[in-house]
Amino acid sequence: MDTMRERFASVTSRLLDEDPRLAVVLADIGVDGFAAAARRHPDRVVNVGIREQLLIGVGGGLALTGLRPIVHTFASFLVERPFEQVKLDFGHQGVGGVLVSAGASYDWPSGGFTHMAPGDVALLDTLDDWTVHVPGHPDEAEALLRHAAAAGDDRVYVRLSVQTNGAPRAVDGAHFLRLREGRGGVVVAVGPLLDNVLAATEGMDVTVLYATTVRPFDGEALRAATGAATADVVIVEPYLAGTSTRSANDALADRPHRVLGLGVGRRELRRYGQLDEHLAAHGLDPRGLRERIAGFLTAPARA
Structure with missing residues:
Protein backbone atom coordinates (compact mmCIF):
# COMPACT_ATOMS: atom_id res chain seq x y z
CA MET A 1 0.00 0.00 0.00
CA ASP A 2 1.30 3.45 -0.83
CA THR A 3 1.71 6.09 1.87
CA MET A 4 -0.49 9.15 2.24
CA ARG A 5 2.34 11.30 0.93
CA GLU A 6 2.89 9.10 -2.12
CA ARG A 7 -0.84 9.22 -2.80
CA PHE A 8 -0.75 13.01 -2.45
CA ALA A 9 1.91 13.31 -5.16
CA SER A 10 0.20 10.97 -7.61
CA VAL A 11 -3.31 12.37 -7.10
CA THR A 12 -2.22 16.00 -7.21
CA SER A 13 -0.20 15.36 -10.38
CA ARG A 14 -3.35 14.04 -12.03
CA LEU A 15 -5.38 16.97 -10.73
CA LEU A 16 -2.90 19.35 -12.37
CA ASP A 17 -3.70 17.67 -15.71
CA GLU A 18 -7.43 17.99 -15.11
CA ASP A 19 -7.74 21.50 -13.65
CA PRO A 20 -5.78 24.42 -15.15
CA ARG A 21 -6.57 26.52 -12.07
CA LEU A 22 -4.42 24.37 -9.77
CA ALA A 23 -0.77 25.05 -9.00
CA VAL A 24 1.72 23.29 -6.71
CA VAL A 25 4.31 25.15 -4.63
CA LEU A 26 7.18 23.23 -3.00
CA ALA A 27 10.20 24.08 -0.84
CA ASP A 28 12.56 21.30 -1.99
CA ILE A 29 10.60 18.74 0.07
CA GLY A 30 8.65 16.36 -2.21
CA VAL A 31 10.15 17.62 -5.48
CA ASP A 32 10.89 14.13 -6.83
CA GLY A 33 7.23 13.17 -6.57
CA PHE A 34 6.29 16.02 -8.90
CA ALA A 35 9.10 15.68 -11.45
CA ALA A 36 6.84 14.41 -14.25
CA ALA A 37 4.13 16.95 -13.45
CA ALA A 38 6.73 19.76 -13.52
CA ARG A 39 7.77 18.73 -17.02
CA ARG A 40 4.15 18.82 -18.18
CA HIS A 41 3.25 22.01 -16.31
CA PRO A 42 6.44 24.01 -15.70
CA ASP A 43 4.43 27.17 -15.04
CA ARG A 44 2.25 25.52 -12.38
CA VAL A 45 4.78 23.45 -10.38
CA VAL A 46 7.05 25.87 -8.53
CA ASN A 47 9.98 24.94 -6.25
CA VAL A 48 11.15 27.93 -4.21
CA GLY A 49 13.97 26.06 -2.47
CA ILE A 50 14.46 25.94 1.28
CA ARG A 51 12.57 29.18 1.85
CA GLU A 52 9.42 28.40 3.79
CA GLN A 53 8.25 31.99 4.25
CA LEU A 54 8.57 32.46 0.49
CA LEU A 55 6.72 29.17 0.00
CA ILE A 56 3.63 30.62 1.65
CA GLY A 57 4.10 34.03 0.05
CA VAL A 58 4.21 32.54 -3.44
CA GLY A 59 1.12 30.48 -2.65
CA GLY A 60 -0.75 33.58 -1.54
CA GLY A 61 0.44 35.46 -4.61
CA LEU A 62 -0.76 32.72 -6.96
CA ALA A 63 -4.13 32.80 -5.20
CA LEU A 64 -4.35 36.54 -5.87
CA THR A 65 -4.03 35.83 -9.61
CA GLY A 66 -7.02 33.44 -9.48
CA LEU A 67 -5.13 30.15 -9.19
CA ARG A 68 -5.74 27.62 -6.40
CA PRO A 69 -2.33 26.84 -4.88
CA ILE A 70 -1.51 23.52 -3.23
CA VAL A 71 1.44 24.18 -0.91
CA HIS A 72 3.49 21.33 0.57
CA THR A 73 6.29 20.62 3.02
CA PHE A 74 6.76 19.21 6.54
CA ALA A 75 4.19 20.45 9.03
CA SER A 76 6.76 22.28 11.15
CA PHE A 77 7.93 24.21 8.07
CA LEU A 78 4.44 24.73 6.64
CA VAL A 79 2.53 26.02 9.68
CA GLU A 80 4.97 26.90 12.45
CA ARG A 81 7.97 28.52 10.74
CA PRO A 82 6.00 30.73 8.27
CA PHE A 83 2.99 31.31 10.52
CA GLU A 84 3.03 35.08 9.97
CA GLN A 85 2.80 34.51 6.23
CA VAL A 86 -0.06 32.03 6.67
CA LYS A 87 -1.88 34.63 8.77
CA LEU A 88 -1.26 37.54 6.39
CA ASP A 89 -0.73 36.19 2.88
CA PHE A 90 -3.79 33.95 3.01
CA GLY A 91 -6.00 35.16 5.85
CA HIS A 92 -5.47 38.93 5.77
CA GLN A 93 -5.52 39.02 1.97
CA GLY A 94 -8.73 36.99 1.96
CA VAL A 95 -7.53 34.33 -0.47
CA GLY A 96 -7.70 30.56 -0.35
CA GLY A 97 -5.42 27.63 -0.92
CA VAL A 98 -4.58 24.14 0.26
CA LEU A 99 -1.73 23.52 2.70
CA VAL A 100 -0.68 19.85 2.68
CA SER A 101 1.76 18.77 5.37
CA ALA A 102 3.90 15.73 6.02
CA GLY A 103 5.73 14.65 9.15
CA ALA A 104 2.74 15.07 11.50
CA SER A 105 3.61 15.12 15.20
CA TYR A 106 6.61 12.76 15.21
CA ASP A 107 6.54 10.66 12.04
CA TRP A 108 10.31 10.98 11.65
CA PRO A 109 11.72 10.84 15.19
CA SER A 110 15.36 10.84 14.04
CA GLY A 111 14.72 14.21 12.41
CA GLY A 112 14.51 15.67 15.89
CA PHE A 113 12.19 18.31 17.31
CA THR A 114 12.70 20.62 14.32
CA HIS A 115 10.70 18.14 12.24
CA MET A 116 7.89 17.61 14.75
CA ALA A 117 4.72 19.70 14.85
CA PRO A 118 2.23 18.51 17.49
CA GLY A 119 0.94 22.08 17.86
CA ASP A 120 0.07 22.75 14.21
CA VAL A 121 -3.72 22.36 14.45
CA ALA A 122 -3.86 24.36 17.69
CA LEU A 123 -1.88 27.13 16.01
CA LEU A 124 -4.24 27.24 13.03
CA ASP A 125 -7.10 27.43 15.53
CA THR A 126 -5.98 31.00 16.27
CA LEU A 127 -6.96 31.95 12.70
CA ASP A 128 -10.40 32.26 11.17
CA ASP A 129 -12.04 30.10 8.51
CA TRP A 130 -9.60 27.22 8.10
CA THR A 131 -10.92 23.76 7.27
CA VAL A 132 -8.69 21.02 8.73
CA HIS A 133 -8.64 17.46 7.38
CA VAL A 134 -6.80 14.64 9.21
CA PRO A 135 -7.06 11.47 7.09
CA GLY A 136 -6.34 8.09 8.61
CA HIS A 137 -5.66 6.14 5.40
CA PRO A 138 -4.26 6.91 1.91
CA ASP A 139 -7.71 6.40 0.35
CA GLU A 140 -9.15 8.96 2.76
CA ALA A 141 -6.26 11.30 1.99
CA GLU A 142 -7.12 11.08 -1.72
CA ALA A 143 -10.81 11.78 -1.09
CA LEU A 144 -10.05 14.75 1.15
CA LEU A 145 -7.40 16.14 -1.21
CA ARG A 146 -9.85 16.04 -4.10
CA HIS A 147 -12.45 17.71 -1.90
CA ALA A 148 -9.95 20.42 -0.90
CA ALA A 149 -8.74 21.05 -4.44
CA ALA A 150 -12.31 21.63 -5.61
CA ALA A 151 -13.35 23.74 -2.61
CA GLY A 152 -13.65 27.08 -4.37
CA ASP A 153 -11.50 29.65 -2.57
CA ASP A 154 -11.60 28.10 0.90
CA ARG A 155 -8.51 27.85 3.12
CA VAL A 156 -7.81 24.17 3.81
CA TYR A 157 -5.14 22.31 5.77
CA VAL A 158 -4.62 18.60 5.02
CA ARG A 159 -2.47 16.84 7.64
CA LEU A 160 -0.81 13.72 6.24
CA SER A 161 0.98 11.09 8.30
CA VAL A 162 2.87 7.83 7.92
CA GLN A 163 0.57 6.47 10.62
CA THR A 164 -2.39 4.75 9.01
CA ASN A 165 -5.41 2.66 9.89
CA GLY A 166 -5.84 -0.78 8.39
CA ALA A 167 -8.93 0.08 6.34
CA PRO A 168 -10.36 3.30 4.87
CA ARG A 169 -13.76 4.75 5.73
CA ALA A 170 -16.13 6.66 3.44
CA VAL A 171 -15.31 10.23 4.46
CA ASP A 172 -17.10 13.27 3.05
CA GLY A 173 -14.94 16.18 4.18
CA ALA A 174 -17.45 17.39 6.75
CA HIS A 175 -19.06 14.88 9.13
CA PHE A 176 -18.00 12.47 11.85
Whole structure:
Protein backbone atom coordinates (compact mmCIF):
# COMPACT_ATOMS: atom_id res chain seq x y z
CA MET A 1 0.00 0.00 0.00
CA ASP A 2 1.30 3.45 -0.83
CA THR A 3 1.71 6.09 1.87
CA MET A 4 -0.49 9.15 2.24
CA ARG A 5 2.34 11.30 0.93
CA GLU A 6 2.89 9.10 -2.12
CA ARG A 7 -0.84 9.22 -2.80
CA PHE A 8 -0.75 13.01 -2.45
CA ALA A 9 1.91 13.31 -5.16
CA SER A 10 0.20 10.97 -7.61
CA VAL A 11 -3.31 12.37 -7.10
CA THR A 12 -2.22 16.00 -7.21
CA SER A 13 -0.20 15.36 -10.38
CA ARG A 14 -3.35 14.04 -12.03
CA LEU A 15 -5.38 16.97 -10.73
CA LEU A 16 -2.90 19.35 -12.37
CA ASP A 17 -3.70 17.67 -15.71
CA GLU A 18 -7.43 17.99 -15.11
CA ASP A 19 -7.74 21.50 -13.65
CA PRO A 20 -5.78 24.42 -15.15
CA ARG A 21 -6.57 26.52 -12.07
CA LEU A 22 -4.42 24.37 -9.77
CA ALA A 23 -0.77 25.05 -9.00
CA VAL A 24 1.72 23.29 -6.71
CA VAL A 25 4.31 25.15 -4.63
CA LEU A 26 7.18 23.23 -3.00
CA ALA A 27 10.20 24.08 -0.84
CA ASP A 28 12.56 21.30 -1.99
CA ILE A 29 10.60 18.74 0.07
CA GLY A 30 8.65 16.36 -2.21
CA VAL A 31 10.15 17.62 -5.48
CA ASP A 32 10.89 14.13 -6.83
CA GLY A 33 7.23 13.17 -6.57
CA PHE A 34 6.29 16.02 -8.90
CA ALA A 35 9.10 15.68 -11.45
CA ALA A 36 6.84 14.41 -14.25
CA ALA A 37 4.13 16.95 -13.45
CA ALA A 38 6.73 19.76 -13.52
CA ARG A 39 7.77 18.73 -17.02
CA ARG A 40 4.15 18.82 -18.18
CA HIS A 41 3.25 22.01 -16.31
CA PRO A 42 6.44 24.01 -15.70
CA ASP A 43 4.43 27.17 -15.04
CA ARG A 44 2.25 25.52 -12.38
CA VAL A 45 4.78 23.45 -10.38
CA VAL A 46 7.05 25.87 -8.53
CA ASN A 47 9.98 24.94 -6.25
CA VAL A 48 11.15 27.93 -4.21
CA GLY A 49 13.97 26.06 -2.47
CA ILE A 50 14.46 25.94 1.28
CA ARG A 51 12.57 29.18 1.85
CA GLU A 52 9.42 28.40 3.79
CA GLN A 53 8.25 31.99 4.25
CA LEU A 54 8.57 32.46 0.49
CA LEU A 55 6.72 29.17 0.00
CA ILE A 56 3.63 30.62 1.65
CA GLY A 57 4.10 34.03 0.05
CA VAL A 58 4.21 32.54 -3.44
CA GLY A 59 1.12 30.48 -2.65
CA GLY A 60 -0.75 33.58 -1.54
CA GLY A 61 0.44 35.46 -4.61
CA LEU A 62 -0.76 32.72 -6.96
CA ALA A 63 -4.13 32.80 -5.20
CA LEU A 64 -4.35 36.54 -5.87
CA THR A 65 -4.03 35.83 -9.61
CA GLY A 66 -7.02 33.44 -9.48
CA LEU A 67 -5.13 30.15 -9.19
CA ARG A 68 -5.74 27.62 -6.40
CA PRO A 69 -2.33 26.84 -4.88
CA ILE A 70 -1.51 23.52 -3.23
CA VAL A 71 1.44 24.18 -0.91
CA HIS A 72 3.49 21.33 0.57
CA THR A 73 6.29 20.62 3.02
CA PHE A 74 6.76 19.21 6.54
CA ALA A 75 4.19 20.45 9.03
CA SER A 76 6.76 22.28 11.15
CA PHE A 77 7.93 24.21 8.07
CA LEU A 78 4.44 24.73 6.64
CA VAL A 79 2.53 26.02 9.68
CA GLU A 80 4.97 26.90 12.45
CA ARG A 81 7.97 28.52 10.74
CA PRO A 82 6.00 30.73 8.27
CA PHE A 83 2.99 31.31 10.52
CA GLU A 84 3.03 35.08 9.97
CA GLN A 85 2.80 34.51 6.23
CA VAL A 86 -0.06 32.03 6.67
CA LYS A 87 -1.88 34.63 8.77
CA LEU A 88 -1.26 37.54 6.39
CA ASP A 89 -0.73 36.19 2.88
CA PHE A 90 -3.79 33.95 3.01
CA GLY A 91 -6.00 35.16 5.85
CA HIS A 92 -5.47 38.93 5.77
CA GLN A 93 -5.52 39.02 1.97
CA GLY A 94 -8.73 36.99 1.96
CA VAL A 95 -7.53 34.33 -0.47
CA GLY A 96 -7.70 30.56 -0.35
CA GLY A 97 -5.42 27.63 -0.92
CA VAL A 98 -4.58 24.14 0.26
CA LEU A 99 -1.73 23.52 2.70
CA VAL A 100 -0.68 19.85 2.68
CA SER A 101 1.76 18.77 5.37
CA ALA A 102 3.90 15.73 6.02
CA GLY A 103 5.73 14.65 9.15
CA ALA A 104 2.74 15.07 11.50
CA SER A 105 3.61 15.12 15.20
CA TYR A 106 6.61 12.76 15.21
CA ASP A 107 6.54 10.66 12.04
CA TRP A 108 10.31 10.98 11.65
CA PRO A 109 11.72 10.84 15.19
CA SER A 110 15.36 10.84 14.04
CA GLY A 111 14.72 14.21 12.41
CA GLY A 112 14.51 15.67 15.89
CA PHE A 113 12.19 18.31 17.31
CA THR A 114 12.70 20.62 14.32
CA HIS A 115 10.70 18.14 12.24
CA MET A 116 7.89 17.61 14.75
CA ALA A 117 4.72 19.70 14.85
CA PRO A 118 2.23 18.51 17.49
CA GLY A 119 0.94 22.08 17.86
CA ASP A 120 0.07 22.75 14.21
CA VAL A 121 -3.72 22.36 14.45
CA ALA A 122 -3.86 24.36 17.69
CA LEU A 123 -1.88 27.13 16.01
CA LEU A 124 -4.24 27.24 13.03
CA ASP A 125 -7.10 27.43 15.53
CA THR A 126 -5.98 31.00 16.27
CA LEU A 127 -6.96 31.95 12.70
CA ASP A 128 -10.40 32.26 11.17
CA ASP A 129 -12.04 30.10 8.51
CA TRP A 130 -9.60 27.22 8.10
CA THR A 131 -10.92 23.76 7.27
CA VAL A 132 -8.69 21.02 8.73
CA HIS A 133 -8.64 17.46 7.38
CA VAL A 134 -6.80 14.64 9.21
CA PRO A 135 -7.06 11.47 7.09
CA GLY A 136 -6.34 8.09 8.61
CA HIS A 137 -5.66 6.14 5.40
CA PRO A 138 -4.26 6.91 1.91
CA ASP A 139 -7.71 6.40 0.35
CA GLU A 140 -9.15 8.96 2.76
CA ALA A 141 -6.26 11.30 1.99
CA GLU A 142 -7.12 11.08 -1.72
CA ALA A 143 -10.81 11.78 -1.09
CA LEU A 144 -10.05 14.75 1.15
CA LEU A 145 -7.40 16.14 -1.21
CA ARG A 146 -9.85 16.04 -4.10
CA HIS A 147 -12.45 17.71 -1.90
CA ALA A 148 -9.95 20.42 -0.90
CA ALA A 149 -8.74 21.05 -4.44
CA ALA A 150 -12.31 21.63 -5.61
CA ALA A 151 -13.35 23.74 -2.61
CA GLY A 152 -13.65 27.08 -4.37
CA ASP A 153 -11.50 29.65 -2.57
CA ASP A 154 -11.60 28.10 0.90
CA ARG A 155 -8.51 27.85 3.12
CA VAL A 156 -7.81 24.17 3.81
CA TYR A 157 -5.14 22.31 5.77
CA VAL A 158 -4.62 18.60 5.02
CA ARG A 159 -2.47 16.84 7.64
CA LEU A 160 -0.81 13.72 6.24
CA SER A 161 0.98 11.09 8.30
CA VAL A 162 2.87 7.83 7.92
CA GLN A 163 0.57 6.47 10.62
CA THR A 164 -2.39 4.75 9.01
CA ASN A 165 -5.41 2.66 9.89
CA GLY A 166 -5.84 -0.78 8.39
CA ALA A 167 -8.93 0.08 6.34
CA PRO A 168 -10.36 3.30 4.87
CA ARG A 169 -13.76 4.75 5.73
CA ALA A 170 -16.13 6.66 3.44
CA VAL A 171 -15.31 10.23 4.46
CA ASP A 172 -17.10 13.27 3.05
CA GLY A 173 -14.94 16.18 4.18
CA ALA A 174 -17.45 17.39 6.75
CA HIS A 175 -19.06 14.88 9.13
CA PHE A 176 -18.00 12.47 11.85
CA LEU A 177 -18.84 8.80 11.31
CA ARG A 178 -20.49 6.70 14.03
CA LEU A 179 -18.71 3.33 14.07
CA ARG A 180 -19.86 1.85 17.40
CA GLU A 181 -22.87 2.35 19.65
CA GLY A 182 -22.71 2.40 23.42
CA ARG A 183 -24.27 3.98 26.50
CA GLY A 184 -21.24 4.57 28.72
CA GLY A 185 -19.72 7.56 26.94
CA VAL A 186 -18.50 8.82 23.58
CA VAL A 187 -14.98 8.46 22.25
CA VAL A 188 -14.01 10.61 19.25
CA ALA A 189 -11.06 9.09 17.35
CA VAL A 190 -9.24 11.44 14.99
CA GLY A 191 -7.55 10.25 11.80
CA PRO A 192 -4.76 7.67 12.12
CA LEU A 193 -5.51 6.92 15.79
CA LEU A 194 -8.79 5.17 14.97
CA ASP A 195 -7.41 1.62 15.00
CA ASN A 196 -5.76 2.19 18.38
CA VAL A 197 -9.01 3.59 19.77
CA LEU A 198 -11.04 0.67 18.44
CA ALA A 199 -8.59 -1.78 20.01
CA ALA A 200 -8.53 0.16 23.28
CA THR A 201 -12.33 0.28 23.60
CA GLU A 202 -13.02 -3.31 22.54
CA GLY A 203 -15.73 -4.69 24.83
CA MET A 204 -16.45 -1.29 26.40
CA ASP A 205 -19.99 0.12 26.32
CA VAL A 206 -19.09 3.30 24.42
CA THR A 207 -19.99 5.04 21.19
CA VAL A 208 -17.03 5.60 18.87
CA LEU A 209 -17.10 8.51 16.42
CA TYR A 210 -14.50 8.80 13.68
CA ALA A 211 -13.33 12.29 12.71
CA THR A 212 -11.22 13.08 9.65
CA THR A 213 -12.45 16.67 9.32
CA VAL A 214 -11.92 18.39 12.67
CA ARG A 215 -12.48 22.00 11.62
CA PRO A 216 -15.25 22.88 11.35
CA PHE A 217 -15.94 20.60 14.33
CA ASP A 218 -19.02 18.43 13.81
CA GLY A 219 -20.83 19.44 16.97
CA GLU A 220 -24.15 18.09 15.73
CA ALA A 221 -22.72 14.57 15.42
CA LEU A 222 -21.34 14.81 18.96
CA ARG A 223 -24.64 16.08 20.33
CA ALA A 224 -26.55 13.28 18.59
CA ALA A 225 -24.15 10.67 19.97
CA THR A 226 -24.36 11.89 23.55
CA GLY A 227 -28.14 12.25 23.72
CA ALA A 228 -29.87 14.63 26.10
CA ALA A 229 -28.49 13.28 29.38
CA THR A 230 -25.16 13.94 31.08
CA ALA A 231 -22.38 13.31 28.59
CA ASP A 232 -18.88 11.91 29.06
CA VAL A 233 -16.67 12.55 26.03
CA VAL A 234 -13.08 11.54 25.26
CA ILE A 235 -11.33 13.06 22.25
CA VAL A 236 -8.24 11.19 21.00
CA GLU A 237 -6.19 13.32 18.62
CA PRO A 238 -2.79 12.68 16.94
CA TYR A 239 -1.55 16.17 17.84
CA LEU A 240 -1.47 18.34 20.96
CA ALA A 241 -3.72 16.95 23.71
CA GLY A 242 -6.79 19.08 24.33
CA THR A 243 -6.77 20.82 20.95
CA SER A 244 -10.48 20.09 20.37
CA THR A 245 -11.83 20.10 23.92
CA ARG A 246 -13.05 23.69 23.56
CA SER A 247 -15.00 22.73 20.43
CA ALA A 248 -16.61 19.82 22.27
CA ASN A 249 -17.43 22.00 25.27
CA ASP A 250 -19.04 24.57 22.99
CA ALA A 251 -21.13 21.88 21.29
CA LEU A 252 -22.40 20.61 24.66
CA ALA A 253 -22.65 23.94 26.47
CA ASP A 254 -26.37 23.53 27.23
CA ARG A 255 -26.10 20.13 28.95
CA PRO A 256 -24.05 18.61 31.77
CA HIS A 257 -20.90 17.04 30.39
CA ARG A 258 -17.27 16.13 30.99
CA VAL A 259 -14.57 16.16 28.30
CA LEU A 260 -11.15 14.51 28.38
CA GLY A 261 -8.65 15.43 25.68
CA LEU A 262 -6.00 12.83 24.88
CA GLY A 263 -3.17 13.43 22.46
CA VAL A 264 0.48 14.40 22.29
CA GLY A 265 1.79 15.79 25.56
CA ARG A 266 3.52 19.16 25.86
CA ARG A 267 6.73 17.67 27.25
CA GLU A 268 9.40 17.26 24.59
CA LEU A 269 10.73 13.71 24.28
CA ARG A 270 14.43 14.21 23.63
CA ARG A 271 15.36 10.67 22.58
CA TYR A 272 14.78 9.80 18.94
CA GLY A 273 13.31 6.32 19.41
CA GLN A 274 10.78 4.96 16.94
CA LEU A 275 7.29 6.12 16.08
CA ASP A 276 5.60 3.37 18.11
CA GLU A 277 7.71 4.33 21.12
CA HIS A 278 6.52 7.91 20.86
CA LEU A 279 2.92 6.69 20.67
CA ALA A 280 3.41 4.62 23.83
CA ALA A 281 5.23 7.43 25.64
CA HIS A 282 2.27 9.75 25.01
CA GLY A 283 -0.23 7.05 26.04
CA LEU A 284 -1.67 6.77 22.53
CA ASP A 285 -1.07 3.05 22.07
CA PRO A 286 -4.06 0.73 22.74
CA ARG A 287 -2.90 -0.14 26.27
CA GLY A 288 -2.34 3.47 27.30
CA LEU A 289 -5.61 4.61 25.75
CA ARG A 290 -7.67 1.89 27.40
CA GLU A 291 -6.28 2.70 30.82
CA ARG A 292 -7.00 6.41 30.53
CA ILE A 293 -10.38 6.12 28.79
CA ALA A 294 -11.65 3.53 31.26
CA GLY A 295 -10.33 5.52 34.20
CA PHE A 296 -12.11 8.67 33.06
CA LEU A 297 -15.43 7.03 32.21
CA THR A 298 -15.63 5.11 35.49
CA ALA A 299 -14.52 8.00 37.71
CA PRO A 300 -17.39 9.75 39.53
CA ALA A 301 -18.16 13.28 38.38
CA ARG A 302 -17.08 15.97 40.84
CA ALA A 303 -19.81 18.05 42.38
